Amino acid sequence: MYLYHFGLRELPFTLTPNTNFYLGIAPHYEAFEVLLTALKTGEGFIKVIGEVGTGKTLLCRKLLNEIPEHFVTAYIPNPYLQPDELRRAVAVELGVKQAQRMSVQLLTQRIQERLLTLHSQGHSVVLILDEAQALPAESLEALRLFTNLETETRKLLQVVLFAQPELDQRLNETRFRQLKQRITFSYGLRAMTGEEVAQYIDHRMHIAGYKGAQLFDKNLCQQIAKVTEGIPRLVNILCHKMLMLSYGQGTYQLTKTHLKLAVKDTEATVEKAVRVNGWFASGVLLSMLLIGWYFLGEML
Known part of the structure; x- marks a missing residue:
């Protein structure tokens, strides 16, 4: 690959969310501060909405890594689960023994007992769901019922939802009005500006170990920002290629x-490129060029 060619220690633009590459640009910094503030209040639901590729999973992992020590977390990365499956997944995350074998009624009781035990030990419990727009309707209702578990002074369980805008569309339905009312903090994760794209690219190259002259100049970064509309995932794909x-x-x-x-x-x-710059999208495939260059380099 191009690591040695550019003097890099690691690939700077992989698609795997890596918190080592986290950059506190305004949208991510603000979202993270909202999350920490909301969790400290002890309220029920917190929601972070963002388009595909805007960095929700990276933000989610940063939260898991840096959440204050008194929090106990239950993390569900794939919430496309029916209500019973969701309860069992939460129970397993909280350390409830034999959760897969219990009846639903007993499982709910054990979850409540576990939450009370953790509360008595001075812990706050937060359930974090990534890709929450995929939750089935019945599971959204089950999630709301989870937050009915409370003491006289505070909720026993807080819920953080990371989701695409489709979740907001679903919450606008009448049947989800009770859940919507319980969302006390919400943040819309926007795409990056042109200046933020330049900072983002420079930051990732620096973290990856690059020490040479600037590769992505200001004008090039502006063009990248336009054709990607500031979506971090698309920026990564183009810069890598x-x-x-x-x-x-x-x-x-x-x-x-x-x-x-x-x-x-x-x-x-x-x-996007055709719309923004009028570039003609020909049938040239980068993959074919790269394969050819790779084998030529091997032969030489």
């Missing part, structure tokens, strides 16, 4: 041509 192209050509300078080729090979950005 541009570095691969430069490596394949044996060059150390990234250009608008590299960006155009990367866009043409990335379905999610082709339409």
Whole structure:
């Protein structure tokens, strides 16, 4: 790959959410502060909404890594679960023994007992669900009933929902009005601005170990911001492909041509590029170019 070519320790633009690359740009910093403030109040539901690729999972992992020590967390990364499956998943996360074998009634009782035990030990319990828009309707209602568990002074369980905008559409339905009323804190995670995209790219290159001259200049970053509309995941995809192209050509300078080729090979950005810059989306495939360059390099 291009690690040695650019003097990098690791790949700077992978799609796996890695908190080592976290950059506290305004949308992520504000969202994280809202989460911490909301959790400290002890209220029931907290919601973070963001489009696909805006960094919700990265923010979720940062929260799991840095949540204050007195919190006990139950993390459900794939909430496409029926109510009984959701209860058992929560029970397992909270350390309820033999949760898979109990009846629903006994399981609910054991969960409540476990929450009371943790409360008596000075712990706060938070249930964190990623991709919460995938929750079935019955499971959303089961989630609301979870937050009925409380003492005279505070909730025994707080819930943090990370979700795509589809969740807001569902919560606007009449049948979910009780759940919607219980969401006390909410944050809309926006995409990055052009300036933030430049900071983001520079930060990730620095964390990955790059120490050379600037590869992504200001104008190039502005173009990347336009064709990706500031979506971090798309920025990662294009930057990764541009570095691969430069490596394949044996060059150390990234250009608008590299960006155009990367866009043409990335379905999610082709339409944006045509709309924003009028670029013609030809049938040239970056993958074919890269494969050819790779084997040429192996032969040499």
